[in-house]
Amino acid sequence: MEKTGQPTINDVARIAGVSKKTVSRVINRSPLLNDDTRKRVEDVIGQLGYIPNPQARALALRRNFLIGLVHGNPNAQTVMNVQQGMLEAIQDTEFEMVVRPVDRGSPTMLDDLRHFLERQRLFGVLLMPPISENDSVAKLCDAIGCRYVRMGSAMLDRPENMVASNDREAVRTAVDYLIEQGHRRIGLIAGPHGFRSAQERRLGFEEALRNAGIPLPRSMIAEGTYRFESGMVAAERLLDLVPRPTAIFSSNDEMAAGVIHAAHQRGLEVPRDLSVIGFDDTPIAAHMWPPLTTVRWPIASMARSAALKMITGIADNDDNDAVQEPSMFLSTLIRRASVAPPTE
Amino acid sequence: MEKTGQPTINDVARIAGVSKKTVSRVINRSPLLNDDTRKRVEDVIGQLGYIPNPQARALALRRNFLIGLVHGNPNAQTVMNVQQGMLEAIQDTEFEMVVRPVDRGSPTMLDDLRHFLERQRLFGVLLMPPISENDSVAKLCDAIGCRYVRMGSAMLDRPENMVASNDREAVRTAVDYLIEQGHRRIGLIAGPHGFRSAQERRLGFEEALRNAGIPLPRSMIAEGTYRFESGMVAAERLLDLVPRPTAIFSSNDEMAAGVIHAAHQRGLEVPRDLSVIGFDDTPIAAHMWPPLTTVRWPIASMARSAALKMITGIADNDDNDAVQEPSMFLSTLIRRASVAPPTE
DNA sequence: TTGTAAGCGTTATCAT
DNA sequence: ATGATAACGCTTACAA
Numbered sequence: 001m002e003k004t005g006q007p008t009i010n011d012v013a014r015i016a017g018v019s020k021k022t023v024s025r026v027i028n029r030s031p032l033l034n035d036d037t038r039k040r041v042e043d044v045i046g047q048l049g050y051i052p053n054p055q056a057r058a059l060a061l062r063r064n065f066l067i068g069l070v071h072g073n074p075n076a077q078t079v080m081n082v083q084q085g086m087l088e089a090i091q092d093t094e095f096e097m098v099v100r101p102v103d104r105g106s107p108t109m110l111d112d113l114r115h116f117l118e119r120q121r122l123f124g125v126l127l128m129p130p131i132s133e134n135d136s137v138a139k140l141c142d143a144i145g146c147r148y149v150r151m152g153s154a155m156l157d158r159p160e161n162m163v164a165s166n167d168r169e170a171v172r173t174a175v176d177y178l179i180e181q182g183h184r185r186i187g188l189i190a191g192p193h194g195f196r197s198a199q200e201r202r203l204g205f206e207e208a209l210r211n212a213g214i215p216l217p218r219s220m221i222a223e224g225t226y227r228f229e230s231g232m233v234a235a236e237r238l239l240d241l242v243p244r245p246t247a248i249f250s251s252n253d254e255m256a257a258g259v260i261h262a263a264h265q266r267g268l269e270v271p272r273d274l275s276v277i278g279f280d281d282t283p284i285a286a287h288m289w290p291p292l293t294t295v296r297w298p299i300a301s302m303a304r305s306a307a308l309k310m311i312t313g314i315a316d317n318d319d320n321d322a323v324q325e326p327s328m329f330l331s332t333l334i335r336r337a338s339v340a341p342p343t344e
Numbered sequence: 345m346e347k348t349g350q351p352t353i354n355d356v357a358r359i360a361g362v363s364k365k366t367v368s369r370v371i372n373r374s375p376l377l378n379d380d381t382r383k384r385v386e387d388v389i390g391q392l393g394y395i396p397n398p399q400a401r402a403l404a405l406r407r408n409f410l411i412g413l414v415h416g417n418p419n420a421q422t423v424m425n426v427q428q429g430m431l432e433a434i435q436d437t438e439f440e441m442v443v444r445p446v447d448r449g450s451p452t453m454l455d456d457l458r459h460f461l462e463r464q465r466l467f468g469v470l471l472m473p474p475i476s477e478n479d480s481v482a483k484l485c486d487a488i489g490c491r492y493v494r495m496g497s498a499m500l501d502r503p504e505n506m507v508a509s510n511d512r513e514a515v516r517t518a519v520d521y522l523i524e525q526g527h528r529r530i531g532l533i534a535g536p537h538g539f540r541s542a543q544e545r546r547l548g549f550e551e552a553l554r555n556a557g558i559p560l561p562r563s564m565i566a567e568g569t570y571r572f573e574s575g576m577v578a579a580e581r582l583l584d585l586v587p588r589p590t591a592i593f594s595s596n597d598e599m600a601a602g603v604i605h606a607a608h609q610r611g612l613e614v615p616r617d618l619s620v621i622g623f624d625d626t627p628i629a630a631h632m633w634p635p636l637t638t639v640r641w642p643i644a645s646m647a648r649s650a651a652l653k654m655i656t657g658i659a660d661n662d663d664n665d666a667v668q669e670p671s672m673f674l675s676t677l678i679r680r681a682s683v684a685p686p687t688e
Numbered sequence: 689t690t691g692t693a694a695g696c697g698t699t700a701t702c703a704t
Numbered sequence: 705a706t707g708a709t710a711a712c713g714c715t716t717a718c719a720a
Contacts, residue, residue, distance in 0.1 A: 005489065006465075008697055019707045024699060034705055051462050055408055056697035058399040059712050066442075076424040076627075083443060096464060098410070098440045099427060118395050120440060121350075145349060228631045257631050264633045283420075284628060287572045287601050289608045352713055363691045368715060378689055400713035403696050692719075700711075 007048040016044040027052055054094065064123055065094045067310060070113065070137075071128040072104035074226070075254055077282040078299055082128055082151070085303030095123065095311055104131055110140060117146050124148060124310040126303065132156070133196040149306040151299070153197040159327040160309060163302045167197055167279075170295045170331035171204030171249065172211075174277050177293075177333060178247045179212045182341045183275060186214070187238040187245035188221045189231060189255050198226075201251045201279060220245060224255045231258025239266065239274075246342035247275035253285045253294055260288060260338070271340035281334055291336035298329045305329075351392040360388040371396055398438065408467055409439045411654060414457065414481075415472040416448035418570070419598055421626040422643055426472055426495070429647030439467065439655055448475055454484060461490050468492060468654040470647065476500075477540040493650040495643070497541040503671040504653060507646045511541055511623075514639045514675035515548030515593070516555075518621050521637075521677060522591045523556045526685045527619060530558070531582040531589035532565045533575060533599050542570075545595045545623060564589060568599045575602025583610060583618075590686035591619035597629045597638055604632060604682070615684035625678055635680035642673045649673075 009027075013020045018041060025033050026041045044050075058064035069086060071079055086097050100116055102109050117125065117140070124147030131137060132150035138157060141148040150157050153167040178186055188205045191198025202221075209216045222237050224230035231250055235258060238245055250256035256278030263274050270276055270290055278285055281296035309325040353371075357364045362381060369377050370385045388394070402408040413430060415423055430441050444460055446453050461469065461484070468491030475481060476494035482501060485492040494501050497511040522530055532549045535542025546565075553560045563585060566578035575594055579602060582589055594600035600622030607618050614620055614634055622629055625640035653669040 006462075010697080020698080021700090021707060022705090025706085028699085032705060037705080049462075053403070053697050054464060055399050055402040056712090057699080059397070059403050059714085060697075060699040062699095062712065064399055066440075076421040080420040080423060084445070087443075087445060094463070096410075096442045098442050099431075101428070101431060118350075118393075119438070120398060228627070254631075261631065261633050283572070287598075287605065288632070289605050354713075364714080365692080365716090366690060369690085372715085376689060381689080397713055400696090401715080403698085404713075404715040406696065406715095690720085692717100694715105694717080696713105696715085698712085701709085703708080704706085 006053070007050045009050070009052065012041065012044050012048060012050050015048070016041045064121060065096060066098050066120065066122050067095055067307065068116075068120070068122045068125040069097055069099045069128065070125050070131055071099075071101055072131045073101050074128065074130075075252070075280070075282060077284070078280065079128070081300040082126070082303040085300035085305075086126060086307045088300075089304045089307030090311065093311060098122070100125075102131060104134075110136055113137065114140055114144065117141065117144050122146060126306050126310070127151065129153065129197055130195045147310050149310050151302050151306055153200040155327065156196070163306045163309070163325075163327055163329065165297060165299075165302060165329045165331050167200040167295075167297075167331060168204040168207070170333070171201045171279065172208045174279075174293075174295050174333050175205050175208035175249055176212075177335075178249065178275060178277065178339065179208065179214070181247075181275065181339060183247040184214055184342075185243060185245045185247070186220070187241075187248040189234045189238070189248060189250040189259065190221055190223045191251040192225050193223065195226075198251055205249055224251070224258075226252050226254060228254050228258045228261070231255025232262045233258075235259040235262035239263070239268070245274075246344070247277070247339070249277045251279055253278035253280040253282045253292060256292055256294065256338075257284060257288055260290075260292075271338050272343060275339040275342070277339060279331075285334075286336065290338050293336045293339045294334055295331050296334050297331050302329050350397070351394045353394075353396065356385065356388050356392060356394050359392070360385045408465060409437075410442050410464060410466050411439055411651065412460075412464070412466045412469040413441055413443045413472065414469050414475055415443075415445055416475045417445050418472065418474075419596070419624070419626060421628070422624065423472070425644040426470070426647040429644035429649075430470060430651045432644075433648045433651030434655065437655060442466070444469075446475060448478075454480055457481065458484055458488065461485065461488050466490055470650050470654070471495065473497065473541055474539045491654055493653050495646050495650055497544040499671065500540070507650045507653070507669075507671055507673065509641060509643075509646060509673045509675050511544040511639075511641075511675060512548040512551070514677070515545045515623070516552045518623075518637075518639050518677050519549050519552035519593055520556075521679075522593065522619060522621065522683065523552065523558070525591075525619065525683060527591040528558055528686075529587060529589045529591070530564070531585075531592040533578045533582070533592060533594040533603065534565055534567045535595040536569050537567060539570075542595055549593055568595070568602075570596050570598060572598050572602045572605070575599025576606045577602075579603040579606035583607070583612070589618070590688070591621070591683070593621045595623055597622035597624040597626045597636060600636055600638070600682075601628060601632055604634075604636075615682050616687060619683040619686070621683060623675075629678075630680065634682050637680045637683045638678050639675050640678050641675050646673050 127150045222234035224234045278294035285292040285294045305325045356367045471494045568574035568578045622638035629636040629638045649669045
């Protein structure tokens with residue numbers, strides 16, 4: 001106790017007049033313990049302010065209490081929402097969250113990740129999209145023996161390793177709404193090729209138009225990178241069309257902001273001259289002018305559930321072993337001011 | 345080696361025909377080692393794919409390799425920038441970043457933080473504003489024996505425990521620019537009372553006006569919470585003034601977005617009818633319409649430097665022991681399209 | 689230059 | 705119901 005100032009299990013044992021193991025039993029809530037001894041030990045613990053050393057615990061238990069968040073630097077708000085969800089899940093447990101951005105696109109991404117996982121020997125990792133869509137990453141985790149849960153726009157894995165949102169259906173609903181408003185020339189700003197979310201959202205878009213019997217010329221689809229600037233560029237291409245679209249569905253909010261930016265630049269007023277719908281419902285959506293109609297993506301709940309899925313049955317609060325964490329999350333349309341009937 | 349699949353220092357020692365300690369010396373780059381032995385051990389390490397167990401290391405060394413980021417849930421982009429800066433700093437070291445949001449304002453905040461620090465026994469923590477401005481937090485870290493570096497808008501602590509930006513001066517420059525453009529009725533949207541950043545920025549604002557001999561009636565100052573909505577509300581109050589201000593300096597970008605939102609709502613065009621300057625230079629600033637003139641706050645560099653300050657001399661890469669990390673960072677005015685001369 | 693023994697603070701095994 | 709002893713994987717004395 002003198003060296004570091006922190007009391008150890010030995011101090012507690014000595015003062016309480018019991019063995020280390022008994023203290024250990026108290027800490028770990030072993031059921032086979034005399035109430036008297038438990039009480040006595042707990043008193044000493046409280047009085048000493050003893051806190052078990054997590055490193056020693058990790059060593060003895062041959063596992064640690066770190067769960068990783070692996071992401072590929074997407075939108076800041078999205079990452080924060082995920083972090084918040086994870087943190088809610090590990091609230092009042094002994095787990096902590098360590099964050100690891102990786103450079104997707106880098107050829108060494110997989111090696112970097114392996115290096116990280118092997119070094120840190122994490123309890124498990126949460127994989128954010130689009131990293132999570134990469135099956136090699138999941139395989140890697142399996143090979144290393146690291147638990148994982150993937151977040152994504154479709155069920156890419158077993159329920160215990162996946163939380164997904166129904167992007168396709170949600171987008172279909174959003175585009176249905178545009179059609180109800182009377183729009184017939186509707187442009188799509190798709191997400192980047194190779195992203196499952198981009199694919200699902202695009203499929204939802206196409207389904208809505210097909211169901212309404214509206215033809216979809218290739219020219220009405222522009223691809224972006226999920227970034228603001230790419231939304232601008234894509235919008236410019238779509239708005240150059242003659243006749244131009246009266247509405248645009250953008251596969252995320254950030255690009256939708258770019259669309260509105262581009263519209264403003266050419267003197268178009270939203271929603272009078274152009275209706276816009278985004279996807280994500282990041283705070284920016286409510287704050288831009290006009291407030292953006294968008295699809296709310298329950299990413300924080302997904303992250304929370306993903307983390308719970310990983311630690312359930314292990315965490316301190318094992319009350320909820322019975323409750324199965326859901327694997328599917330529903331996105332909903334948030335109607336704000338960026339959609340109006342076409343005026344022509 | 346059989347139990348977990350991961351080879352241990354014992355496996356390496358046995359196969360290389362040396363003692364554990366020798367392997368340990370190789371890992372820790374001890375200088376007093378025969379080149380032959382080192383080579384031999386390194387070969388075995390490579391061949392086995394041996395990676396030292398960080399938990400065991402942490403236990404033996406009586407310190408771990410986790411550095412914490414403590415923040416009070418400010419703007420998402422700001423947190424992400426800080427995370428990025430920290431992660432750059434611990435790149436290629438054995439440190440990892442664990443993130444800890446706290447509920448500032450909660451009366452138990454200090455206790456929560458103490459609990460966290462004592463439990464995890466972190467190597468050190470980075471304190472983001474406005475948490476970092478709280479001297480009790482710094483005292484707490486000292487008492488617990490946890491290293492810390494505070495980030496803030498003024499030198500609140502010793503250089504080794506602080507990285508600061510020159511907010512006051514930067515705001516003065518920004519407001520000087522408005523004055524140069526011909527503005528005389530300039531409103532201030534201040535940050536929340538009790539925030540040092542709010543105070544510094546306000547002082548910079550006041551200095552600029554005083555230097556130019558422009559009177560500053562109380563009515564020209566509105567206080568916000570650094571949130572979008574509060575910026576809107578504050579702007580509405582200022583724009584109700586008769587005569588109304590021709591320019592507004594907002595103490596951060598998020599509130600500036602609210603100002604522009606409010607201006608749009610009442611049919612005012614920015615910058616023709618109202619010039620606006622923000623603070624932070626978050627991505628939203630460049631993306632809103634019109635692109636926002638703002639003060640760039642080098643928060644990522646500050647975070648990077650703060651983390652380096654903490655681990656320097658400890659990290660793997662001890663090349664840069666000599667290089668002193670700076671404690672003061674300069675903010676600069678970024679001129680975009682939200683400022684124009686007044687038209688009246 | 690290398691090895692031996694003892695510890696770091698916890699849990700697991702197997703007694704009693 | 706409790707305790708002695710041996711792990712866990714590494715580092716720091718202190719020898720040799």
